[in-house]
Amino acid sequence: MSKTFYSAYTCKNNLGDLIINKMQIEEYSKYGEVYVDFTGMPDNFKNILLNSDNPNIKDFTDTYGQPYRGKHFLQVINLLKKEGFTHFTKSPGPYAVLSLPLKKLIIRLIGALGYMAANFLGLKVFAFGIDLDYISNQPKWLKWFNIKYFSLYNALGLRSLKNYEECKNDLNNTKYVPDMAFLYPKQTCINTNRKQIAFSFRHVTETETLLAELKEILSIFVPKGYAVDFIFQVEEDRSFAQVLAKNLKEYNLNVSSQCIWYENLNTYSKYDYVFSNRLHVLLLAAKYGAIPFALISKDLKERKISNIFNSISLGYLMKHIGFTNKEQWIELLSNREAIKHEVNNALEYQKQICIKRIKDFYQQV
Incomplete structure (x- = not known):
């Protein structure tokens, strides 16, 4: 032994x-x-x-x-x-x-x-x-x-x-x-009709570029009936979430009052999609059945996300901010079930x- x-x-x-x-x-x-x-x-x-x-x-x-x-x-x-x-x-x-x-x-x-x-x-x-x-x-x-x-x-x-x-x-x-x-074990979630998405971002210097991306996403998802939350699993991200939400106030977004910790990890089971520049926000959200989409900046700390998503054949669910387009978000929404299946297979493999x-x-x- x-x-x-x-x-x-x-x-x-x-x-x-x-x-x-x-x-x-x-x-x-x-x-x-x-x-x-x-x-x-x-x-x-x-x-x-x-x-x-x-x-x-x-x-x-x-x-x-x-x-x-x-x-x-x-x-x-x-x-x-x-x-x-x-x-x-x-x-x-x-x-x-x-x-x-x-x-x-x-x-x-x-x-x-x-x-x-x-x-x-x-x-x-x-x-x-x-x-x-x-x-x-x-x-x-x-x-x-x-x-x-x-x-x-x-x-x-x-x-x-x-x-x-x-x-x-x-x-x-x-x-x-x-x-x-x-x-981390894959979680079986009963709620299959989750009309919510979540944003979770560490601070980036290219804040205006990120805000433009989020507005583009919101313009696609909100008319389809999706509610949107700002969430965070690292306490230091709370203030940046508040800054982003303030700049997107016309969408009436909710900023979570509580940091996600081990006891409330099932928070992720509410969401259909989670957009983030934190690796473990994305991977844990995926374990709860959400589609993880990485929106990353030029910050070297975020390079690991690109490396890992490419390693697991999910590189198409990762983009650098400023290099996306509206059609991409439409496709992400319309191919929901097929993408979830691919994500689940990738996680298990x-x-x-x-x-x-x-x-x-x-x-x-």
């Missing part, structure tokens, strides 16, 4: 982080015990991840009396070896690479010591469902450093095919492992890839 050490991390009140951590931990727990270090993490994150119905998921600090994060992390690595741990990993998502300036590089190298020590002591060091960008704006010597560092991992699971293609020639330990949100990649890794001798 495996014994996995898992260092958990989240941004404050970020439901996407919660879901990808929870799904990943629960999948790993099928193959043995998973001890999670929650140092510095909020209770509303920790309490949901510590599933009381799953005895294989445990609090590392409560069990062993010390956290991994901190000045004694190398001692903790030795403890892991002594206690029979077999695997070593941390939260999925974008991974920090070795980068300049020098102070930042030194801090990253100190953090890398834990992974180096775990590898040296024989633990299987791995990371699945991640983004890895050590190429952009990096001098050649620093790219070489990154390749050497990430070669220490026994396995790296990159969550887009584009990222996999970028890295596979440098790193022979990479595979395509889809985003962990695909492991990616889920099975994810399950198989994890199973194959844990069952390696």
Whole structure:
């Protein structure tokens, strides 16, 4: 039986982080015990991840009396070896690479010591469902450093095919492992006639361009009887939702008063379509039967949406703002059932890839 050490991390009140951590931990727990270090993490994150119905998921600090994060992390690595741990990993998502300036590089190298020590002591060091960008704006010597560092991992699971293609020639330990949100179970929703759409956007500098797009969408959907809500699953998006709604006040749009969290995830079951520039808003909405349409800007944070949607053959449900047309929204509305069928198939296919990649890794001798 495996014994996995898992260092958990989240941004404050970020439901996407919660879901990808929870799904990943629960999948790993099928193959043995998973001890999670929650140092510095909020209770509303920790309490949901510590599933009381799953005895294989445990609090590392409560069990062993010390956290991994901190000045004694190398001692903790030795403890892991002594206690029979077999695997070593941390939260999925974008991974920090070795980068300049020098102070930042030194801090990253100190953090890398834990992974180096775990590898040296024989633990299987791995990371699945991640983004890895050590190429952009990096001098050649620093790219070489990154390749050497990430070669220490026994396995790296990159969550887009584009990222996999970028890295596979440098790193022979990479595979395509889809985003962990695909492991979230598909929800059976009774309401099949959902005459509502939702907008959910993180702040973009091209606000006027986004507003023009939303007006175009509203001009198609509102006359067809659709009600429209602004929703958010990251608290920091609330103020931008209010700004957008104020500029679209002639449509009498509703701004949700409550941030979507784990307890009210079924909010998504109300919607036929969800338009967003947040990856996990789109993927979770799709799990509840909504058609996810990505409207993205030039912000580099949104590039992962394009990469992932193209990886799962749903690139036609993603457009850059300012490059759409009215006919596209008409087609989206008229082909609703066919699109929902394609989305469901894509979600299930990616889920099975994810399950198989994890199973194959844990069952390696």
